[in-house]
Amino acid sequence: MTETIYNTQHSYMQLRFLAKSAFDNATAAVEDYIYLYDNFNGENPVAVLIDDQPEFINRQTICVGILKGQVDIVIDGHPHVMKSGCFCYVSAHCLCRFLSMAPDTQFFCFSVNQDLMLDVYRDMGITFKMPSRYKKFVCRQLPASDMLYRKSLYKELYTELNRVAPDYQKHVAQAYLCIIYSNDFELFEEDVPDSSRAISRQHALFRDFVELLGQYSNQEREVQFYARQMGITPKYLSALCIEYSGKNASSWIDDYVISRVKVLMQENRYNIKEIAQVMHFPTQSFFGRYFKRVTGKSPRQYMISNGL
Amino acid sequence: MSTANTQALSDINGRQNIFFKMYHERHVMSDNLEQKSGVVEAQEPIYDQSFCAMFIVLQGSLNLCVNGLDLTLHPNDYLVVMPCTNVEVKASRCIFFSHAAQAHIIFDQYEEVNCNIPMTKRAFSLRLYHFSSTQTERFKEIYLIMKREVLRDDYPMKENSLRAITKLNMVALLEATSDAPMSAVVPYPMTSQRQVFERFIELLDTYYTHERSVQFYAKRLNMSAKYLSMISQSIVGKSASVVISQYVAFRVKQLLYRSQLSIKQVSEMLNFPTQSFFGRYFKRIVGCSPRQYMKQNCRNLNASHS
Incomplete structure (x- = not known):
C-alpha cells in the first residue's frame, strides 16, 4: 500500500x-x-x-x-x-x-x-x-x-x-x-x-486524448504520437479538439507540457537544464525556445518573475 | 422495545440524568458526560447476551458486577465485555461513557481492520485496559461523533455510518494496545481456578434454565460441590449457590426488562415448578417480588400481564 x-x-x-x-x-x-x-x-x-x-x-x-x-x-x-x-x-x-x-x-x-x-x-x-x-x-x-x-x-x-x-x-x-x-x-x-450519461464516440475519443496527455506529456509532444495511440489521423484528432474545446491538438499538448514544466519548477529540485532532460527535450536551447514560444517568457525569466 | 429509544433514565426513577439511547436493538450508548454531580445509580440490564460492550471512566470510579465479580473502574480505564457476560452497573460516583453493539458488528469491524489476530469469543469474558489521558480523550471524541450520529433522524445509511464509527473506535483501540496486543490488564490472573470458574459460568449460561443446583455444575466440572464453592469463594468472594442464584436473577431481570414476556411465561421458561415458587425465589434474591420489580423499572409494562 x-x-x-x-x-x-x-x-x-x-x-x-x-x-x-x-x-x-x-x-x-x-x-x-x-x-x-x-x-x-x-x-x-x-x-x-x-x-x-x-x-x-x-x-x-x-x-x-x-x-x-x-x-x-x-x-x-x-x-x-x-x-x-x-x-x-x-x-x-x-x-x-x-x-x-x-x-x-x-x-x-x-x-x-x-x-x-x-x-x-x-x-x-x-x-x-x-x-x-x-x-x-x-x-x-x-x-x-x-x-x-x-x-x-x-x-x-x-x-x-x-x-x-x-x-x-x-x-x-x-x-x-x-x-x-x-x-x-x-x-x-x-x-x-x-x-445525459451517454457519451458519443467523439467525446470519448477526446477524453482518451486528454488522459493520454496526462500520461505521456512528459515525453511526447507530437500530435502524430497521440493520434497513432488512439488509432485516428492527426487531422481528425485536431478537429475533435477544436470541436470540444476550441483549441487544436498541438495547443493542448503545449499547455500540458508547459504545465508540467511549471510544476517541476515549483518543486525547486531541478534547474533548467535538468528540467529539459526530465521532459525529454533534445537540448536545453530547444527547451528554452519552446518555452518562450508558448508562454512568451524564457524559462529563467519565468522563474525569476515567480520568485523561484 | 421501541426502535429509537431516546428516554433518559431519568424517566424511570426521576433522579438520574443519564443519556441513554438504543438504536434499533443494535447499538446502545449511555453516558453521564453532561452531568455535573457524577452520580450513577444502579442500572437495569440494558442489553442482552448478544452484545459486546465497552465502558470508559473519565473521573471517579464506576462499580460493576461482572459475572459475579465485583469490579471497580478508575479514570482512564477501558473495559471491554464479551457477549454472554452479565454486567451490572452498581451505584457509583463517576463520569463515564459506554457503548455496546451487537457482537457481530464489533467482530466484523475488528476483522476488517486486523486480520492477523483473530478474535476469540471466550478467551476472556472481559478485558480491562488502562490508557493515557490523551488516548482516553480520543475515545471520547469518537464516542461524541457516534452520539451525534445516533441522535440524527433516521435515514437509510445510518447503520453504515454507525458501523464506520465503530471501526474508527476499533482502530483507536488497536492503536492504543499496539505495543502489547493481548496484554490487557486483566483484573485477575488466569489461574487454573479462574479457568474452572469461567467454565462454571459458561455452563451456567447453557443450563441455567433447567438446573440451579450446585451439585449439577460440580458434577459437570468433575469436582465436589464443596470444592466448587471454595473456588467461587476465592475468585469472586461468593459461594457457588450465591453465584448461581445471582446469575439467574440477572437473566430474569433481563427478560422482564427487555422482552414482553409475562411473569408466568418467564417462570415457565426457567422451568420453575410453580409461579409462586418463582416469585418467592426472586424475592429472596432481589428483595422485591417480580411484579414489584416490573412496576418499578419497566416502562413497557402491559396492564394485562398476570
Missing part, C-alpha cells in the same frame, strides 16, 4: 493537486488513497489557478467544502458555481477547468482514489448502483453548523492520518468518508437519466 500524502505545507502544490492527480507519472504524484487539501492558512490561489491551469481530467473523486468565497468551475463543458457554505462532490474522470476563484475563498477538500471510493460505497451498502451512474457534479448547501462539523471531521482526519500506523490509515480514511457520505446520501439517490 502506498503511503498517503497529507502534507499541505507547500502552498503551490496544494493548489496543483488537481493537476497532479492527472499527471500520475509526473514528479511526485503517486496514486495514493486520499489527499487532503485546504487553505486554512489563508493563501489566495486566484492568479495561479486561472493563468496556469489547463483543462485536465481528475483521476480521483473530489469532495470540496467551501467555507467562504466562491469558485467557478467548468466540468465536462458545464459551468458550475461552488458558493460559500456549499459541499460539493466531483466524480472522477471529469474534464475540469477553473474559471475563477474569489480572493477570500477558504476551502478544504478530500481527493479520493477510486479503489477507496468503491470500498466506501460498499461500506455504505451501495453495491447495485455503479458509481458511473452518479452525476458528475453534485452540490449541497449546508447549514453553518453542519459545515463546521465537516470541517472538524476534516481536521480530525488530517491529524489521525498523521498519527496512526500505515496499516490503519486506509481504514480511518474509509470510516471518515463513510460518515460524510452517509450524511449526504440523498444526493446519490437520484438516478441520472440515460441521455
Whole structure:
C-alpha cells in the first residue's frame, strides 16, 4: 500500500493537486488513497489557478467544502458555481477547468482514489448502483453548523492520518468518508437519466486524448504520437479538439507540457537544464525556445518573475 | 422495545440524568458526560447476551458486577465485555461513557481492520485496559461523533455510518494496545481456578434454565460441590449457590426488562415448578417480588400481564 500524502505545507502544490492527480507519472504524484487539501492558512490561489491551469481530467473523486468565497468551475463543458457554505462532490474522470476563484475563498477538500471510493460505497451498502451512474457534479448547501462539523471531521482526519500506523490509515480514511457520505446520501439517490450519461464516440475519443496527455506529456509532444495511440489521423484528432474545446491538438499538448514544466519548477529540485532532460527535450536551447514560444517568457525569466 | 429509544433514565426513577439511547436493538450508548454531580445509580440490564460492550471512566470510579465479580473502574480505564457476560452497573460516583453493539458488528469491524489476530469469543469474558489521558480523550471524541450520529433522524445509511464509527473506535483501540496486543490488564490472573470458574459460568449460561443446583455444575466440572464453592469463594468472594442464584436473577431481570414476556411465561421458561415458587425465589434474591420489580423499572409494562 502506498503511503498517503497529507502534507499541505507547500502552498503551490496544494493548489496543483488537481493537476497532479492527472499527471500520475509526473514528479511526485503517486496514486495514493486520499489527499487532503485546504487553505486554512489563508493563501489566495486566484492568479495561479486561472493563468496556469489547463483543462485536465481528475483521476480521483473530489469532495470540496467551501467555507467562504466562491469558485467557478467548468466540468465536462458545464459551468458550475461552488458558493460559500456549499459541499460539493466531483466524480472522477471529469474534464475540469477553473474559471475563477474569489480572493477570500477558504476551502478544504478530500481527493479520493477510486479503489477507496468503491470500498466506501460498499461500506455504505451501495453495491447495485455503479458509481458511473452518479452525476458528475453534485452540490449541497449546508447549514453553518453542519459545515463546521465537516470541517472538524476534516481536521480530525488530517491529524489521525498523521498519527496512526500505515496499516490503519486506509481504514480511518474509509470510516471518515463513510460518515460524510452517509450524511449526504440523498444526493446519490437520484438516478441520472440515460441521455445525459451517454457519451458519443467523439467525446470519448477526446477524453482518451486528454488522459493520454496526462500520461505521456512528459515525453511526447507530437500530435502524430497521440493520434497513432488512439488509432485516428492527426487531422481528425485536431478537429475533435477544436470541436470540444476550441483549441487544436498541438495547443493542448503545449499547455500540458508547459504545465508540467511549471510544476517541476515549483518543486525547486531541478534547474533548467535538468528540467529539459526530465521532459525529454533534445537540448536545453530547444527547451528554452519552446518555452518562450508558448508562454512568451524564457524559462529563467519565468522563474525569476515567480520568485523561484 | 421501541426502535429509537431516546428516554433518559431519568424517566424511570426521576433522579438520574443519564443519556441513554438504543438504536434499533443494535447499538446502545449511555453516558453521564453532561452531568455535573457524577452520580450513577444502579442500572437495569440494558442489553442482552448478544452484545459486546465497552465502558470508559473519565473521573471517579464506576462499580460493576461482572459475572459475579465485583469490579471497580478508575479514570482512564477501558473495559471491554464479551457477549454472554452479565454486567451490572452498581451505584457509583463517576463520569463515564459506554457503548455496546451487537457482537457481530464489533467482530466484523475488528476483522476488517486486523486480520492477523483473530478474535476469540471466550478467551476472556472481559478485558480491562488502562490508557493515557490523551488516548482516553480520543475515545471520547469518537464516542461524541457516534452520539451525534445516533441522535440524527433516521435515514437509510445510518447503520453504515454507525458501523464506520465503530471501526474508527476499533482502530483507536488497536492503536492504543499496539505495543502489547493481548496484554490487557486483566483484573485477575488466569489461574487454573479462574479457568474452572469461567467454565462454571459458561455452563451456567447453557443450563441455567433447567438446573440451579450446585451439585449439577460440580458434577459437570468433575469436582465436589464443596470444592466448587471454595473456588467461587476465592475468585469472586461468593459461594457457588450465591453465584448461581445471582446469575439467574440477572437473566430474569433481563427478560422482564427487555422482552414482553409475562411473569408466568418467564417462570415457565426457567422451568420453575410453580409461579409462586418463582416469585418467592426472586424475592429472596432481589428483595422485591417480580411484579414489584416490573412496576418499578419497566416502562413497557402491559396492564394485562398476570
